[in-house]
Amino acid sequence: MEYGPRALGNRSILADPRDVAIKDRINATIKYREQYRPFCPSVIVEKQNDYFQNAFVAPFMAVNCRATELGKQKIPAVVHIDGTSRIQSVERSVNPLYHDLISRFERQTGVGVLVNTSLNINEQPLVNSPLEALHTYFCSGLDSLMLGNFYLSKQQ
16 A cells, blocks of 8 residues: 555556546546546656656656657657646566556557556545455446456456
């Protein structure tokens, strides 16, 4: 579990950043919040300069970086209307499982970034227990849930 208000990959809703429509889907069917609300990118630190200008290690989603042209093209779901993103740099030494997940996504898609937002429904606290995770999963439009070694999916 993370400390603080951010989902840093352990209690997170994750999605493909290549499709700008995913923002509307998450806001409308999962988070139940306004459509203009942005999402942050989790980016493996080795690739962050491909997508963000003057990026430095920023592990807590507390710093905005301007997207590069490649970032604007490849990961539009996490580039705000002003061309910036509040990034989370993911280092293997800090969170090896999350780094490996993003690296696997990159091997499959060519993009070393994931959409990352907190695992909660609007105006609810961050999920803090397996029961809360299940409640959020069943009461929202989430497609699947990883809970420890268990994988649940609503897809047939």
